[in-house]
Amino acid sequence: MIKGFRDFILRGNVVDLAIAVVIGAAFTGIVTQFTKSFIEPILKLIGGGGVHGGTFFINNVAFDWGAAINAVINFLIVGSVLYFFIVVPINQITARRHRGEPDAEIAATTPEDIALLREIRDLLKRQP
Numbered sequence: 001m002i003k004g005f006r007d008f009i010l011r012g013n014v015v016d017l018a019i020a021v022v023i024g025a026a027f028t029g030i031v032t033q034f035t036k037s038f039i040e041p042i043l044k045l046i047g048g049g050g051v052h053g054g055t056f057f058i059n060n061v062a063f064d065w066g067a068a069i070n071a072v073i074n075f076l077i078v079g080s081v082l083y084f085f086i087v088v089p090i091n092q093i094t095a096r097r098h099r100g101e102p103d104a105e106i107a108a109t110t111p112e113d114i115a116l117l118r119e120i121r122d123l124l125k126r127q128p
Contacts, residue, residue, distance in 0.1 A: 020086075026076055035074045043069055 043066040044053030054066020
């Protein structure tokens with residue numbers, strides 16, 4: 001049981017996942033501070049500025065619409081950076097790696113005589 005756990009932890013993709021979570025959390029902190037420092041003040045100026053900029057009151061209860069928009073912008077920044085700088089490059093690398101390789105499942109399930117017939121068919125197609 002302990003050997004299995006050790007193998008699981010030392011597997012490359014688990015370590016990569018742990019690193020990605022830590023870097024994602026750090027990046028989220030940076031984006032959160034950026035939006036609090038720059039975007040939120042702009043929203044407060046648009047909402048009238050001052051202490052109550054970006055809020056409205058109903059029965060003396062404050063609704064902070066500026067913070068809600070700030071959270072949406074924060075999410076969009078983090079999501080777009082993760083997509084364009086992590087997901088897209090990894091998909092391209094995976095596509096390049098699998099380009100030109102025959103599908104292992106098809107090759108494993110195709111009988112030898114069918115594979116030979118396909119090769120003959122392909123050779124005949126190439127002849128003038």
